[in-house]
Amino acid sequence: MQRTFSRRKLFGALFGAVTIISVDVSVANAQTAGGNLIVAQSSNPPSLDAMVTTSQASRNITMNIYETLYGFSEDIRPIPILAEDVEISQDGLTYRFLLRQGVMFHNGKEMTAEDVKASLDRYKQHGGTGTMLEPVKSIEVTGDYEVTLTFDEPSPTFLEAFASPRAPAVIIPAEEAAKEPNEIEFIGTGPYKFVEYVPDSHVTLERFEDYTPNENFEGIDGFGGRKTAYLDTVTFRVIPEPGAAVAALETGEIQMLEQIPVPTARRLASNENIKLYENMPWAFLTFVFNMKEAPSDNPKFREAVQVALNNEEVMGIATEGLFQLYHGWMYEGSPYDAGDIGQEYYNIADSERAKQLLAEAGYNNEPFSILTDSNIPEHGKAAIVIAEQLQAVGINATVNQVDWPTALNIRLQDSGWNGWTLMMGIEPYLGPVALISTLTGDQPHFRATDDQLDQLYEELISTDSEEGRKEVFARIQQRLYEFFGVVKLGETGLMQATRANVEGFKPFRFPRVYDVWLAE
């Protein structure tokens, strides 16, 4: 039996490569080609070599330039993008990727199996999510438009991991794939092609006239679908100061702002020149314990913290009001949502119970140092509110606010910190494997490993049905609410804004500048 992941194969077969640009009549304003769009974001992309970096600032830009074989759809399932389909052998050891034909690179050459193999080989060596291709034994060209991956043992979650946009396994020309990280020409197959990058200033893209839209879809879908570039050029400008970026949006100097402060969004709500978008949920805000350092090495103590917290207050302040409360370790209503498990511990702010648990834990006013940083406002604010709430139940909580790189360094130590505020942006989106992998293995966020959790993770990645994995994930959530290694504080949103004449923009994990056009 062969399983297929192509959603609209029939549609594609019928229409072939005949239709090039489809006009979506359901939208009131007709799309118009042309114009220049300027998008502002707060930081430089560390690299535009998409596969080597996991940075959001890079992804915002690169996902408009490059494409992957498979990517996530709007409802977070793997869909073919540069692939036509994948055939998985019954034993789960062979994945035969059939490629779309006639897909052009920005350098005018056609994408073939050679390019795919070279790109995946390069990913194996330099890819940002190194473990992604680890279970793959060999990558072979088995036809002009066919690449076969073979495995030593079945890894049922491979396609989900392979579709991950974290450090996307983009396909680049074979001659570029031979180069070292960050030394390539930025050539992809996407609807926009790279023009120039001036660090601290901007990245400019222009429409790729020979773009080959994916005829298997009617419109865009997640990272894939049928993409159409309307704009002549798109410039991503780097504006670190939020106030300056907002001012630029208000004057019309830029047309799209990747993130706008929530209070500013409230002020601009009545401004008819500006459209606001709530990208919700965007990330988990979490509070990670160091399980190797007293007093947080004691599960009773950690439970006391969990029940002491008023998550609504923490989230309300940390996100300036753009948040939702949910106890689950997957988004509510997402495929792996485990329901009510753990709810009885979430957002209960029960100081009596906390004090009792502290007494049971034998807590004797040892300092509880909360590590946080000043670069990501949600982190610092959450830490301060948590400290205040913990002081109220008698915990000697202090805040150690440093800069982000220093925090990342300190949290890798076994001592010197007790709690750490962390936003998990991409992992909860990618699903249970990506999320739980950060809590297991050699370097779990909470320093000490939890054997039961590690076992559950192994079970998760070796279970081959989604139903089965759902059940395992429910037990993982149960376990997380038993040893309290990490507190889920809540879910944050991302407020985005465009000028009113920007049409077609749909908030997503990165600003999709294709299928966006400027009204007359």
Added chain:
Amino acid sequence: MVADTEIADVRAIKRELAKARRRGWARFMRRLAAHGSFKIGFALFLMIVMLALCANFVAPYDPNKSDYRSILMPPSLDHWFGTDGFGRDIFSRVIHGTRVSLGIGLAVVVATGVLGIFFGLLAGYVRWLDNLLMRIMDGLMAFPGVLLAIALAAALGPSALNAVIALTITFTPRTARVVRSSVLVVRELPYVEAALAVGAGHGRIIFRYILANSLSPLIVQLTFVFAVSILAEAILSFLGVGPPPPAPSLGNIIAEGRNYLQDAGWIALFPGLAIAAAVLGLNLMGDGLRDVTDPRMRSEREAG
């Protein structure tokens, strides 16, 4: 007896001297009281000090109590200066922040005063040490003041004590220099020679004759060190190397308000005004002290 009358004479002279000293002190106070800008500065600074001392009674709210139901509220009757991103009362935070900032400023003044006097006297009085000490001070002064403080505070880690240490190291050379230059002048004066001639010890000469007569420029200098420390503390806090949050130092409040300049400008405005008021008060006081203690300027004023 001859000896008795001599003793009586000495006593009489001592009494006269004490009287003259009191008169001099009274004249000094009168001059200060008559100095317009000193009065304004003193009143301003006194008010700020009183507010800071009575912070617990004056502040209507706990400065660190967050309240997510009232974040970013504009100034109102409930919150005179509005609230910040945590829903904390800015008025209470500014009052407590003034206390933190003044405390740090005062600690720096005391520390630089003591160290400045020590190194200044040593350099000015012990000739062979002069070159060595002053070259070290020159080395420290080669760095722009605030930059050195930032570098030191960043190296030491964020805390109020480390901010004091960083600022003390930064400002001590300047104070030491002022003390040394007065010492160099004073130690050549006839009364020091006279004291040496009658066999006074080094300790007596240094403290009784030299230091006592070198103090006035130092006091003026210290008022400026106080003002600059308050400013520098705000800079350190603003950059995140001062007292760690949630401590309400004035620089911390401004740093938190920076992101809201357009949407909630009151957060940064009021602590900014508090810093301006404290520094203005100190500078006016310093000007007044300088005018009154500097004989040259005094005679110019009196002649004019």
